[in-house]
Amino acid sequence: MSKQIKVPATYMRGGTSKGVFFSLEDLPEAAKQPGVVRDQLLMRVIGSPDPYAKQIDGMGGATSSTSKTVIVSTSSRPDHHIDYLFGQVAIDKAFVDWSGNCGNLSAAVAPFAIHSGLIDPSVLPENGIAEIKIWQANIEKTIVAKVLMVDGEVQELGDFLLDGVTFPAAEIAVEFVDPSSSGGSMFPTGNLVDDLHVPDVGVFNATMINAGIPTIFIDAAELGLEGTELQEDINSDADWLEKFETIRAHGALKMGLIDDIEQAATRQHTPKVAFVSKPKPYRSSSNKTIETADVDLLVRAMSMGKLHHAMMGTAAVAIACASSVEGTVVNMAAGGGAREGVTFGHPSGTLKVGAVASQSEQGWTVERAIMSRSARILMEGWVRVPSDTLLNDEIAS
Template identity: 70%
Template sequence: MTTTTDSKPVFSPQIKVPATYMRGGTSKGVFFNLTDLPIEAQVTGAARDALLLRVIGSPDPYGKQTDGMGGATSSTSKTVIIAKSDKADHDVDYLFGQVAIDKPFVDWSGNCGNLSAAVGSFAISSGLVDSSRISENGIAVVRIWQKNIGKTIIAHVPITNGEVQETGDFELDGVTFPAAEVQVEFLDPADGEGAMFPTGNLIDDLKVPTEIVPSGVLQATMINAGIPTVFINAAELGYTGAELQEAINGDAKALAMFETIRAYGAVQMGLINHIEEAASRQHTPKVAIVAAPIDYTSSSGKAIDKNSIDLNVRALSMGKLHHAMMGTAAVAIGTAAAIPGTLVSLAAGEGKRQPVNKGFVTFGHPSGTLKVGAEASQVDGQWQVNKAVMSRSARILMEGWVRVPEEPV
């Protein structure tokens, strides 16, 4: 509302912002070209956050995001801003915003690995990649600078008749329909400025309240790769590692426990100074439980044979168990699995079993399975990973404009 006439309020019209609604991997979000945003939202700050919150439909005390583009889950409450890159040997800059559902908050602290698979497709379709780098048929290599964490991502995008090919027969558990395969490489995926293992240890004693475990200590592998992640043995918390969403998301006490573990892990990783700060850093770190492979039935009813996977992993995102696996967490899993002595490597059998896929680790998640590979080596006593690789798919769902009331910007 801006003015009044004869005591009657006069309301501002909605503004139109060019946008593309895309699925990437098992996530979807609203993509923007930086230059299409209102001037005030083209820079970091309150105006940008207010715009994205209103686009997605947050904060929503009903938890539904009915009045916005969000889908009321961590996988569907996402925004992406793409710009032509001025960084050498890169095509585009990619900035990811995880929008809280019930709070007026956009978390810029990490990347979304799933939506990374859609960035190359969006960039090509939006004319942000030099045409000389796109063949008439074949694979276009898009060099992406991930601005949240300052890392390079390489997307291998299939091209047919000069256009991005989105349809295909590649199946990804957690996505209903097949599509074209997009291979994504995460180069030097250690996240943030610190070491890959911020404590210097492959396994730590994570101090937590005694209400969680009587000893007040959990074994944990805390790693900065893809996204900061705290891995815990499922058995220590009374789980098998083969749980589906309802087993955890329907248990308020369990969710509170995992959030407490996440907060204490964030402090020990040096991401925050006090556990109270975790509430303002919801996107990172992630917390995940790992276990040796066992048979289970996925959320789609698909039978997962323990002999088809190397381990089971369940990860939480934005306070809830993820329906599949976050792409960045998959990078963390692949990286940790490649390094002997981590909880992930131990759960995968570490020398006792042959991996299901040579050079890769295949893990079970609530929707099925996922294969990810990583190249790890030790340099001067410190572990480093050159890259992690996985295959995803991406598709434009809708393109045009989003409309929002003028007030936020």
């Protein structure tokens, strides 16, 4: 009979997400390279695919925010400290989506690397702020994390409160450098607003942006929504979930992310779909009152087929970038005009993000998008998986 093997791992919270973190060198030899065996290992660690959609036999939490894996290594680039690879594990299907980044877990990557000895101690202050330059391998972009060090260790605890996270922690400033698409315009259709035709759903004014993560923004009123919805309002309605997935698929096609509408099923992590509205009062999922004056706009976003409980970090980058360009759906919901930052309301509360956009002959660009997050190690040691998970490519597939 098969036995279990142990793989060194750390379970961490980053922002409003949780994931299982690995050092590349700690992975079994067959999983050190991208491919079927690595994917099979990560799915088994998380507990997917699970037809019950509970991930009871793994480390996942049965939501898009908690079905995540991270692989970190010393950077192969001379001007970066570490390389970071993110895998979004599907819950009820057998695949790992490598098409995008997780902005929330980006805040945990530098603390993990410091704790794991992946960063040369000579670049770390005994007391002060360590600026860690991260190469995000999924999207080939640079992230700079500013981590507080005290007595030579990462300071995890503090008084920074992040809506969507119950307990306070130390603040980590995260800068996404040149977050727009490397392969083309920040607005892949060339337009700030497009008519998005979605068969059997409708025609919508949509801003489609590739910054942070590819995202489709639609005004809530065009969908017949308020923009104040919480998770249960959308996730308990099969019709809404189907509509949003159809919008996502046709938006992906219009953005050039897929060649055929059927390919959307194998690219669930990207693009995201978000709906926005002008400020209005609502009560968050924690029963906190958000007043009209507290925010510049409201945003709700879909992640892996469900309404997110707060806001994905990469989608927050997209919000920052889109809001800074006058005339986008996001900018108009925020009141229009030139902007270098917005505070937006999401189901769990509010979040402030910043970005400065500029226009050239090549199109719109953003030098940096900035937000604050926090991170904490929850557990460290080993995860166990059946040894036959790694037998060979044929079995793993």
